[in-house]
Amino acid sequence: MSTVNLKQLAKELNLSVSTVSKAFKNSYDISEATRERILTRAKQLNYQPNPYAAGLRTQRSQTIAVVIPEIANNFFVQAINGIETVAQGMGYHVMIYLTHEDQSKEQAFLQHLQNGRVDAILLSLSSGKDHAQQLKELQKRDIPIVLFDRIDTQVDAIKIQTDNIESSYKATTHLIEAGCKKIAHLTLSEKLAISNDRLEGYKRALKDAGLKFKKELVVDCSLTKNNEDQIVQLLQKLRPDGLFSGFEKLALQTYQVCEKLNVNIPNDLKLISFSNLPIAELLNPGLSVVVQPAFEIGKVAAEMIFELLKIKGSNRIKTITIPSHLIKRKSTGN
Amino acid sequence: MSTVNLKQLAKELNLSVSTVSKAFKNSYDISEATRERILTRAKQLNYQPNPYAAGLRTQRSQTIAVVIPEIANNFFVQAINGIETVAQGMGYHVMIYLTHEDQSKEQAFLQHLQNGRVDAILLSLSSGKDHAQQLKELQKRDIPIVLFDRIDTQVDAIKIQTDNIESSYKATTHLIEAGCKKIAHLTLSEKLAISNDRLEGYKRALKDAGLKFKKELVVDCSLTKNNEDQIVQLLQKLRPDGLFSGFEKLALQTYQVCEKLNVNIPNDLKLISFSNLPIAELLNPGLSVVVQPAFEIGKVAAEMIFELLKIKGSNRIKTITIPSHLIKRKSTGN
DNA sequence: CTGTTAGCGCGTTCAG
């Protein structure tokens, strides 16, 4: 705790608290001379106004919360980067809450954060069941929420996402063009819009290419914790020649499985995945990737938050979509 | 802001504020009956005590700050994970501040954070010049600081790090055992203890193996932003057969350069690096890695913070070292 | 231009 406070500083200067206080805010209303004097002494004593006391008065914490499923995920890392950049520019502070894909924890956070600790919440949903109900509760309060990436279509809130359907369509088409006839798809929870959209893009691409959609080629990896087994099953029993993973983590697990099973990438299996691994296109031989504009999404989401904080109330619902980037890898392509 | 406050809740119940307040803290001193009544009604109205008002009274924010150079770095991500885990368990909140390797920004944060916004600071230094002076200033205040990973030997504070010298020794020795005769080393700022230690381990390994240390084989990548050029120079002019990178980012850049220059890893160049990339040993063919116990370091650092917060004042300086893990890659090894 | 006063929402003596 800052040891010197407003009262002490005022006494030092033989001024009243309000005068000193105003010297920091209203540049007018205070003579330049005394203002100078106050600021100098304040610097000397290293006076730091207590933000919470100020916030108590102004009803603002200058803080936003970022609630995300996990942080060991390059998408979220880059998103945080974007968020933090914007927040820093606005003089705001960023709190991080990790739900670890635990929906009850997510709910607890959101509930708790209604207490005024933060002015707004940036939320990316955990892969649990429908969040609509719980989010509607929060909509009633006046604390703004912006959903990003892992959104829920049912909820009326601002949403920032990427073009999941289109990107998935392109990714799947990429595999088809590379000669794949039997393309598997790895996905997370069916309850997430993001999963459904990616599945949808995959389906459409198959359809447009005249390939049949087979349900058994789609593996939902959210239910069990042991996704590896599911992937092993998929590869061994169905022997797909292409695989489109909707999520980086699942692609990485696929790599591991392939190594174990002696499945050669890209000869035996061509792989493409959503991923924000640093220079993924370099490190992953044979892996084409769909790179989400994570930093941008974070940035835009944060900007929306600050817009909302200014125009409190004008909560026109809108969804912003920022396209992803498909990076093709030669070795997959032939 | 939580719409219902203590006063309103008290009025609802025909009780005084203090009674209600005590119902939440002192389980004694309040009859079980009224306590029950209060808690139920509180839940109904979704009463959330304002943490800042409470903190104003108790002089605690229940918040810790994590000040780090960057977040697009797997070490820091995992460290945050560890920190957040511990903090969450303690009911604490975590604020993130990214200095982007900008020392003036770092200083500004540390300065600013003296205002009571956080109870303690977890700090990993940016790669600037000596931090000793600036940190000593902060030592005078009563806000605890724990340094982790990127520490400064000059400062009297608790420090959590890994066994940089030993790990680097092992890593370099690994290259030597793989037959390398001319081993380069990539490092960051000389001002960071971590860089020096890693360099030191490298030197010792060379010495013990009877290899001469050559200054030109060591590239300090902190000064210029275009590290790639430096690496290109190194590889083209000196043609090392082994390379030990002290930092993940530099190893990744080396990969890129090698691809451009058509240098084959591991045939032409054997590579080993500190890295916390997810399953780095899988994704990076030919790359042996030194994996830092990032999560553990974060956890221990956070635990130290909470110990400090309890035993305020007893700031016995100590350094905790947690060993890294060397993962050898067959392809490097022969 | 400066000072007085009254809260922001909560915790905490101290009476009763």
Added chain:
DNA sequence: CTGAACGCGCTAACAG
């Protein structure tokens, strides 16, 4: 067992 009253550090009328 309960309530009245004060103060945490600061802002914002309102006076002067």
